Amino acid sequence: MSSRAATRVFQGVEEQIATGQLKDGEKLDEASLAERFQVSRTPVREALLQLVGSGLAIQIPKRGCFVKAPSVREMVEMFEVMSELEGMCARLAARRISEQQLTALKSANAGCEQAIKVNDSDLYYRKNVEFHECIYSACGNTFLAHETRSLRRRLQSFRRLQLRVRGRMSQSLGEHFDIIEAIEIGDTDKADFFSRKHVTIQGERFNDLLIQMEQEQ
């Protein structure tokens, strides 16, 4: 719980956009947001600025802020970039990883395995994040790590759903093993390839989900 009102508003709106409570194009009215979060307009405005900065809202001068939920097309584009970034992280990690970092990576993956055993998708989710986090820190490029983490965060709310898809967890785990092996033997091309594939499959699963959701309506 942050002591800053602006941060609370930012995270609150972010959450509501992710959960779909705030729909695309909806107006982010300063006054009503201030009312809802029981703060004045000042922190609300700061939150809106940050939302615009992170691409979750757009601002039309003298007109106001509006929710900018990514379209299907933008999601596909983001997955395309994510695939590249993850591949780059893995490729660099294959060259630069330390023994200690490799141990941590394997440990995180063991956590994933355990999560599947007890069929705990939330645990899998957390351990999966840990797994990828290990690769990010092992890539030896903090800027790249930051950018990749940031994009992962933007795709995250959807990803949580994807892992609940039947059989996805164990398939994902299998891909992890491929990635680990490639990194361990220092095979940059394989590490790159399997990591890209890992993301691409996520992207395709996401697309499946969208089509499914459309049919349900």
Add this chain to the structure above:
Amino acid sequence: MSSRAATRVFQGVEEQIATGQLKDGEKLDEASLAERFQVSRTPVREALLQLVGSGLAIQIPKRGCFVKAPSVREMVEMFEVMSELEGMCARLAARRISEQQLTALKSANAGCEQAIKVNDSDLYYRKNVEFHECIYSACGNTFLAHETRSLRRRLQSFRRLQLRVRGRMSQSLGEHFDIIEAIEIGDTDKADFFSRKHVTIQGERFNDLLIQMEQEQ
């Protein structure tokens, strides 16, 4: 000239960080910034938030904002990522470019050639941006285009210096021809390779410059 005071402050501070008037770690005091730009603290705070968002400053809660000029290490890291992104843009552009876009690309490069003829580095700078902009829009991924453009902007102030380095302009132009040819024949691997190389050389030139600057002191 933007009508918004906040934007004026943001761009002003950004400029002063780029030119080195504001040094790394220096405190961005709200009151004195307000004084210097003849505005109140409110737009100054908004500007600072945006600076933090774009990585040019860091904010320590209840302590204030401080200039965060990238270290040499971070610059190298950014070039590493830039190389990847530019490569990706070119690779996709090689698959997706339209006739019209190809014409625009060649035209921009002709502008570069002209700039060299009249020895106008500022013109070269602008036409070079136009050249890369063509590739970004031809890659068919607006998200990628946006991210790449954003990173380019962050490396920009240094790049302007680099192009003044002896012989760099004509070397850069030669690399452009390689990239154009690869894109034109739809050779994704070559487009990727030459674009990465183009950035990497820029990075190395940047490093040369740094070493040179250190020796001058």
Add this chain to the structure above:
DNA sequence: CATCTTATTTTTGTATACGATAGTTTCCAT
């Protein structure tokens, strides 16, 4: 003389008030 405590001061974070501008509504003229 050193250290801890407390008071002062500086600065951040939030609230409110005011001015300006874009959008809307109403009224008048054709």
Add this chain to the structure above:
DNA sequence: ATGGAAACTATCGTATACAAAAATAAGATG
């Protein structure tokens, strides 16, 4: 009745005022 103009309203952008927190400085006590 319809189109345009003017007044009105709503909301944005900025300024200022106030409250809270942290740094600094000063004083007291061991």
